[in-house]
Amino acid sequence: MAANYRIAVIAGDGIGKEVVPVGIEGLDAVGTRFGLTFEWEEFDWSCERYHRTGAMMPADGLAQIEKHDAIYLGAIGYPSVPDHISLWGLLIPIRRTFRQYINLRPVRLLEGLKCPLVDRQPQDIDYLIVRENNEGEYSEIGGRLYRDTEDELAIQQNVFTRKGTDRVIRYAFEVARSQGRKTVTSATKSNGISHSMPFWDERFAAISAHYPDIETNQFHIDILAANFVLHPDWFDVVVGSNLFGDILSDLGPATAGTIAIAPGANLNPERQFPSMFEPVHGSAPDIAGKGVANPIGQIWSGAMMLDHLGHQDAAQAIVAAIENVIASGEVLTPDMGGKACTEELGRTITEMAKTLA
Numbered sequence: 001m002a003a004n005y006r007i008a009v010i011a012g013d014g015i016g017k018e019v020v021p022v023g024i025e026g027l028d029a030v031g032t033r034f035g036l037t038f039e040w041e042e043f044d045w046s047c048e049r050y051h052r053t054g055a056m057m058p059a060d061g062l063a064q065i066e067k068h069d070a071i072y073l074g075a076i077g078y079p080s081v082p083d084h085i086s087l088w089g090l091l092i093p094i095r096r097t098f099r100q101y102i103n104l105r106p107v108r109l110l111e112g113l114k115c116p117l118v119d120r121q122p123q124d125i126d127y128l129i130v131r132e133n134n135e136g137e138y139s140e141i142g143g144r145l146y147r148d149t150e151d152e153l154a155i156q157q158n159v160f161t162r163k164g165t166d167r168v169i170r171y172a173f174e175v176a177r178s179q180g181r182k183t184v185t186s187a188t189k190s191n192g193i194s195h196s197m198p199f200w201d202e203r204f205a206a207i208s209a210h211y212p213d214i215e216t217n218q219f220h221i222d223i224l225a226a227n228f229v230l231h232p233d234w235f236d237v238v239v240g241s242n243l244f245g246d247i248l249s250d251l252g253p254a255t256a257g258t259i260a261i262a263p264g265a266n267l268n269p270e271r272q273f274p275s276m277f278e279p280v281h282g283s284a285p286d287i288a289g290k291g292v293a294n295p296i297g298q299i300w301s302g303a304m305m306l307d308h309l310g311h312q313d314a315a316q317a318i319v320a321a322i323e324n325v326i327a328s329g330e331v332l333t334p335d336m337g338g339k340a341c342t343e344e345l346g347r348t349i350t351e352m353a354k355t356l357a
Helices: 016-033 047-053 061-065 083-097 162-178 196-208 221-230 242-255 296-308 312-328 342-356
Strands: 003-012 036-042 070-075 102-108 126-132 142-145 153-156 183-188 215-220 237-240 263-267 275-279
Touching (some): 016 036, 016 296, 047 083, 102 242, 126 162, 162 183, 162 196, 162 237, 183 196, 183 221, 183 242, 196 215, 221 242, 237 242, 275 296, 296 312
Parallel strands (some): 003 036, 003 070, 126 237
Antiparallel strands (some): 102 126, 102 263
């Protein structure tokens, strides 16, 4: 079905400026095959803008993008701007104002990638991480006292609401059921965090009772991280708080060969606001401007955007193209053991996706 979408584009910092144009080129090409067109509206919100103006985005920035169909983000962050300024000045306001309370990150070992885990095959690493994205440990509540004295202290309070906890856990079970996955695993730390984590455990048990067809597991975050390395084949869907999900969704892709291919989606499931799609890899300032950044995480995030917009066939054509190109091993960027540049790999995936489409 033909459709046109308005997409807000925030290339951001570092390699975001290199991989976003490649992702857009691929989405335009594949979209044409499926009758889809895109109006890309670019916004220069970034650490560079912060240096020029003192703000990561304008005061009415959220109003400017609220009516777009989706947000396509590259990466935010640069060493010249403290991370808490860049994050709280752009990403977190978008995620919270637009109720993007689900952060969904697939983890897969693709054929052709060298796995750092001994003797692991693609069927051993294939799971989803569902991260709570609006509350939890990433709270504004707290402060510092007695600065620059020996009595200085910092207090940071976590926020776990029943509404916020239930909806992310319920989403994990729903996505497991919709994809035919058998197990949902909860990340907790109730042996050391005495209030919020026992509450999380109670809500996980309450929600899981409504899904008797799905098996459940529960691990403390420390042993869960160990099992991502030792037993990645145990997992289908993993659900965790904001902090735990954030850490696990970097660890998972690393065990699958390279974090550079990992996609991510910040979802408002009710579609009252635009959802945002971004790779996991960050701005990677150490390789920015060298033309060697891997664009797959950005391209795959675009496929997740298509899926969210209701175009599963177009999304699958892109994912299948990524699988085929990596499996062939002919055109890979240095992080995957190849010599290709960013644009070369992007063009190869785009041409493959057009063929598959």
